[in-house]
């Protein structure tokens with residue numbers, strides 16, 4: 001079953017074509033990694049998928065439901081705000097710089113969204129939140145405030161916050177890029193564990209070894225287009241395109 | 254006149270000062286938030302004049318690049334005209350750019366000169382409150398606005414992806430953080446307000462300073478003014494202490 005489908009997505013900022021005819025689909029349980037040089041449009045693609053940006057053209061479909069559908073001219077027509085609110089429940093996004101709510105404790109960061117937006121009962125949500133914290137190795141931080149945590153711990157909280165909404169698909173935008181190198185491992189481990197549990201994920205990352213080991217499918221983007229995609233062995237180990245080779249060479253030095 | 258007598262009379266005036274101070278804050282602080290909303294309003298009735306490409310730039314938070322043609326610049330200017338914001342800007346600059354005393358006189362005597370309204374004591378007090386509350390709302394609005402604009406856009410984005418509505422985002426995520434950030438400049442305004450209450454004398458309001466002047470003039474004695482000064486100083490010390498406590502109470506997060 002396709003959790004996410006994007007067809008012929010186009011996005012411009014002024015005259016700058018940031019995404020050019022991007023199509024991708026993500027099956028349930030699949031892990032898709034997006035790699036590519038800075039400025040290639042990876043973040044913009046995730047932001048379009050998570051409704052933080054509007055696509056100019058193309059379709060955006062979650063679990064068969066259209067969030068946006070291209071009209072005859074190819075222009076993306078979004079569904080009503082009420083329908084978008086329902087569609088938002090399908091996905092979560094983990095940001096590069098966490099974006100935790102600093103005035104809430106760790107526990108409240110995780111519990112408020114399911115209670116407020118999901119309308120769920122406090123007792124049950126609290127249990128789940130504590131279980132998520134335990135899974136992240138942060139039970140003892142439930143009552144801490146974000147500023148009291150290391151970057152790696154904050155990022156784990158933000159992953160727990162996203163998971164508490166029980167998304168069908170989770171997006172990560174360079175989840176380790178704001179972290180000290182010695183802290184990236186703990187985040188990659190969490191994502192790896194989620195992959196082992198068949199969580200559907202789309203991960204933008206510069207960690208090539210991680211992308212190769214954890215992904216089912218890899219997309220290499222450059223200049224707003226998908227240059228090459230396929231199995232990790234193909235794209236990372238034996239890239240066919242010159243641009244992919246050039247990009248990967250910089251990581252092997 | 255004995256010292257205790259002076260104290261008693263000034264004490265009566267002080268109650269009026271306190272009343273004006275409290276009521277001004279109660280009205281101006283929420284009003285300031287409304288004014289700040291108006292000041293940040295981006296309703297643009299002529300936005301249909303923009304091309305799709307221009308719209309996408311603006312939506313991404315960019316400025317439009319300049320073109321040589323005046324027609325383009327005129328069209329874009331008109332399309333980006335925010336009437337509510339502009340009205341609020343003008344209003345705020347008038348309120349902050351003219352003396353409060355003048356504003357008090359205009360509010361009180363304006364209706365009198367224009368429609369021959371009667372100048373009851375009650376009206377004087379109402380006018381006093383309107384003048385103070387609106388003037389201070391203008392100052393608070395600018396403080397709130399800078400506080401709101403200082404919250405990182407990532408907070409809005411995290412809330413949006415989690416499914417928070419606009420109002421949930423504002424009241425639960427943005428406002429509490431804004432309050433913490435604006436506390437120091439708000440404290441400054443509140444301390445200024447303590448001193449500004451003495452301007453109420455222009456509408457013959459019997460606040461402490463007015464009383465002090467009356468006694469001083471009647472008795473040819475400077476003691477009452479001096480005592481009034483001590484009152485203001487203590488009042489401000491209490492205000493500063495209270496605000497410090499609030500700041501402390503909010504220091505549990507960063």
Ligand SMILES: Nc1ncnc2c1ncn2[C@@H]1O[C@H](COP(=O)(O)OP(=O)(O)O)[C@@H](O)[C@H]1O
Nearest residue numbers: 013018037038039040041042043044313314315
């Ligand atoms: N809000 C925006 N306004 C204008 N241009 C933008 C905006 N966001 C991104 N861009 C441009 O889009 C291109 C792709 O950016 P981005 O998606 O952040 O790339 P990546 O995440 O791959 O580094 C860049 O050229 C960037 O300058």
Ligand SMILES: [Mg+2]
Nearest residue numbers: 042043044174
């Ligand atoms: Mg990026």
